[in-house]
Amino acid sequence: MNKAITDGVQLMPPAFELGLDFWSSGDGTPGSDTYAGAANAALVSSDQDFAGCLELLKTETVQQLRHMGQTPVLPGCYLRITARVKAIGGNLPSLRIAAWAGNSSNGHVAGLVETGPSVPLTGYGDVVEVSAIIGTGSRGGVDMVWSTEAVYAHVGIDLTGATGGILRIDDLVVEDITSAYLRDMLHQVDVRDFGALGDGVTDDSAAFAAANDAAEGREVLVSEGLFYLGDNVTFDTRVVFEGSVTMPDDKYLSLTRNFDLPTYIDAFGDETLAFKKAFQSLLNNSDHESLDLGGRRITVAAPIDMQAAVANRSEYAQRRVIRNGQFYVTGDTAWEPEVTTSVASYASANSRTLSNVVNVANIKPGSLVTGNGVGREVYVRAKNEATQEITLSAPLYDAEGTQTFTFTRYKYILDFNGFSKLSVFVLTDVDFLCNQKASGVLLAGSGVAFQVRDSVFTKPAHRGITSPGEGCQGMLIDRCQFLTSEGGEEAQNRQSVAINSNANDVKIRDNRASQFRHFLVVGGANAMITGNHFFQGDSASAGLRTAGIILAQAHCSTTIDGNYIDNCTIEWTNEYDPQPDFSGGYSFSALSVTDNVFLSGDVAPWTAFLVIKPHGSGHYITGMNVTGNKFRSISGSSIDRVDRVDSSHAALDMTKGKNILVAGNTFHSVTTPIYNPLVVAHDENAAAATWLVDTGGGLPFGGRARNVDAVVMTGKIKTAGNVGEYTVPYVETEAGAAGDMVELKWEKPVYGAVNVTVRMD
Secondary structure (H helix, E strand, O other): OOOOHHHHOOOOOOOOHOHHHHOOOOOOOOOEEOOOOOOOOEEEEEEOOOEEEEEOOOOOEEEEEEEEOOEEEEOOEEEEEEEEEEEEOOOEEEEEEEEEEEOOOOOOOOOOOOOOOOOOOOOOOEEEEEEEEEOOOOOOOOOOOOOOOOEEEEEEEEEEEEOOOOEEOOOOOOEEOOHHOOEEEEEEEEEEHHHHEEEEEEEHHHHHHHHHHHHHOEEEEOOOEEEEOOOOOEEEOOEOOOOEOOOOOOOEEOOOOOEHHHHHHHHHOOOOHHHHHHHHOOOOOOOOOEEOOOOOOEEEEEOOOOHHHHHHOOOOOOOEEEEEEEEEOOOOOOHHHEEEEEEEEEEEHOOOEEEOOOOHHHHHHEEEEOOOOOOHHHEEEEEOOOOOOOEEEEOOOOOEEOOOOEEEEEEEEEEEEOOEOOOOEEEEEEEEEEEOEEEEOOOOEEOOOOOOOOEEEEOOOOHHHHHOEEEEEEEEEEEEEEEEEOOOOOOHHOEEEEEEOOOOOEEEEEEEEEOEEEEEEEEEOOOOOEEEEEOOOOOOOOOOOEEEEOOOOOOOEEEEEEEEEEEEEEEEEEEOOOOOOOOOOEEEEEEEEEEEEEEEEEOOOOOOOOEEEOOOOOOEEEEEEEEOEEEEEEEOOOOOOOOOEEEEEEEEOOOOEEEOOOOEEEEEEEEEOOOOOOEEEEEEEEEEEEEEEOOOOHHHHHOOOOOOEEEOOOOOOOOOOOOOOOOOOOOEEEEOOOOEEEEEEEEEEEEEEEEEEEEEO
């Protein structure tokens, strides 16, 4: 590159013979004295060494000679000024190149080096050549490193030392030697060429910006050094880092043409810091929608507060993606849960608030809440220290009054809880290697369509994906694996939970989870849970089994379809109801359990796959579809039945119920299959006017025989005299002590066989 050639920039000062009024005896600025008519200066038209030249008598301790024209000093350019001088007589001085630095306002730029190396003249008649280089980069051989504030120079020489010497000076030469510094002029520019110092202290952000502006599609090189950037910097071209950068937490570096984690690691050195700065740029630049981790492993020694990394954002609602990498947890104490106990009051009328909370300042948002009458996976959504109140992620079912609660804040690799709202955010193809120390991902307090797909959560200490509020609205979890750290524990002793949700419309699809206490806790409605395989068995003989899926609302409006439900249960509760006794509404309703594979092995015989657990009185089923499922128990153990009501809090009212369909399922090693409607084959061997038809426990959940759809004679009905009887009976339902029988009332005593279709609804 040569600006004199490529851009027509005038670098060379005029020859002396064109007039000494172009040459100043001062600093070269307008108004300074010139050598025109000076008694100590004369033009020599013919010198054996120089041809035309300037003859000068040294009369000052520092005799200055400056061109009064402005020689441009451009970012990225390096100028070499050369002078040839010989002594004719008198005292022998020293010689150096010198220049005055000017800014765009024609003012002096102070604090710069404005002289080159000094060379002594040691004899008469000998031509001595001296040169110096001016440039905006601190490069080898650059004598005068100027900041980009300097835009021009008054170039010349200084004669120093004793006065009285007579010297002849050839015309000065100014040439662009930038090509000597740039490695590949067609492809790369160096930030040092634009004034970056790389000393770790000086703010080099302006130089970085200048290099970006000058690159024009070429690659920018950040050469060796530590470059401090005190302001935001955006590159519109590719950047290569040989050196590294440091910058304040609130300033971002955007690499729009190679926006990936490996480049940020090159830039910042530390993997975790590089990830934070890349994420900061992701949310502050519209030129990229995803952060590619480049398949890199990020070693994480402490939780990453994602909102703290982007301090200028408390909400974000544009689609952004983190993809293709791995987080590897190390360290110890930084991952230990913070546990706080505090006395607080609860009133069901204000169902999501704890009031009069002692030590509220010590309780962290995102903490798990436990105590009497608290459902599973209830979290601190927010707190107000001034009013001593805590906002809960869900109501409490039986905590009226004042008690001591425990608040446990687990530590997550990626903690989004600092965001008040985060929507349409995606994690894809990411491995979370929790190493039994950390939990996986903590969501924001609110937001829509958070998505995790094709990712793996390996050995989380406590939780995989946690929603402490409404940040899970419309959440999508697809094709992920959750691998336990508790495989050696008996099922009932485990504590880890793979996923929880509080808001509506979540979709949990095609995931695999092994041996957690619970795979999924669903707090909202309209969930779709399809294609998952979750297994929770252990090595205990006749072992206990925990809930794989917990539905925490009675009216759940949820579909559970096509899953492999292995050694665990679906538990349907109303534990998020602040007034759990039924007083109106739909009660337990709108649940479809279809086309799943249910499997258990070596379990207690009373183990069930479908469990309803009312937390208050008066509840009943008003909408349930259980069809197309395969129920089986293996390892030589049969189970009594696949369904059960857990009445530890309250019983289910079987005198009510409607829209219950249990049909088309298969049962293997199940003592009592269930159906609704249930077809009972009844044989009456002796003539009787009243036949008592026993459902034999075949109605779901111990249901009562509330309706009969059909009575079909499967043979001739006969009297005691063996005479055919062609009348039909009427039916009385809910007979027997448990109400699970029906009575067929005939006109006269008869005997025979019938199929009776009985319903519990």
